[in-house]
């Protein structure tokens with residue numbers, strides 16, 4: 480009987496030596512240590528043995544069981560270590576290979592264009608002055624000579640942030656133009672002369688189409704000083720347009736109306752595509768609108784803290800996106816805010 484147990488142990492250990500993975504290990508356990516294994520069957524049969532052999536065989540049987548269990552435990556660890564070593568070998572990372580290069584980003588076309596505009600006006604002595612996007616009715620309209628009843632309010636479809644009726648002049652809104660910044664700049668700089676541009680987003684409660692967005696950039700300009708005339712406005716606009724659109728552009732002033740300038744003008748340049756001949760882009764007029772402008776209205780000067788008897792000034796406000804549409808033949812203004820990288824990477 481002893482020989483039988485020895486044979487069981489020898490056989491089991493021999494098989495275990497050839498085990499190299501989890502599946503084989505599980506199989507081995509089922510065959511050599513589980514209920515129906517030869518060892519367990521032998522231990523189960525102890526009762527059938529003659530009394531004097533039982534203790535000796537039982538002791539030896541338990542010895543074999545402990546030996547096999549210990550061997551199993553060791554093997555289990557060895558199999559795990561082997562599996563780990565194998566996976567490290569197979570999925571080896573070569574740390575000396577060059578990594579994936581992150582793709583450097585670049586400035587949005589709007590930002591690039593704004594910076595170019597800052598450059599051009601900066602060379603003419605204009606500082607950049609930033610004003611808030613959320614404005615009050617008072618700054619966006621009232622102080623710009625557009626009282627609540629005034630029909631000129633219809634020129635700017637407005638995103639109200641609270642009830643304009645209930646709030647009266649305290650109503651808040653998203654600025655419909657950069658002109659309220661004129662008042663803020665003047666009040667901050669009075670009694671010194673002013674020469675600023677006010678760039679930023681403006682918001683209009685309008686249907687979004689390929690031609691018009693509900694938000695876009697404007698660049699406002701304001702100069703206040705002694706003896707400033709319409710000629711200064713014209714010279715400034717002419718120089719800016721030559722720098723931005725090319726030295727051979729022709730500029731014209733056309734009478735217009737804004738409540739905060741007097742006189743008011745539209746500044747046009749000859750069409751960049753057809754050079755004034757007339758084409759689809761300029762609607763066969765030969766001209767493109769660049770900017771609203773004019774001499775700062777006396778009421779606005781006074782609201783800014785400057786006496787119109789001693790001071791005068793000019794102001795202009797131009798949109799940015801439309802001119803980019805022309806320059807790059809972009810046929811949809813929505814591209815600017817669409818976040819489509821295929822579009823953005825072109826600039």
Ligand code: PHE
Pocket residue numbers: 655656657658699737740771772773794795796797
């Ligand atoms: N704020 C005007 C607009 O948005 C443009 C403008 C600015 C006109 C300054 C005159 C002077 O239409």
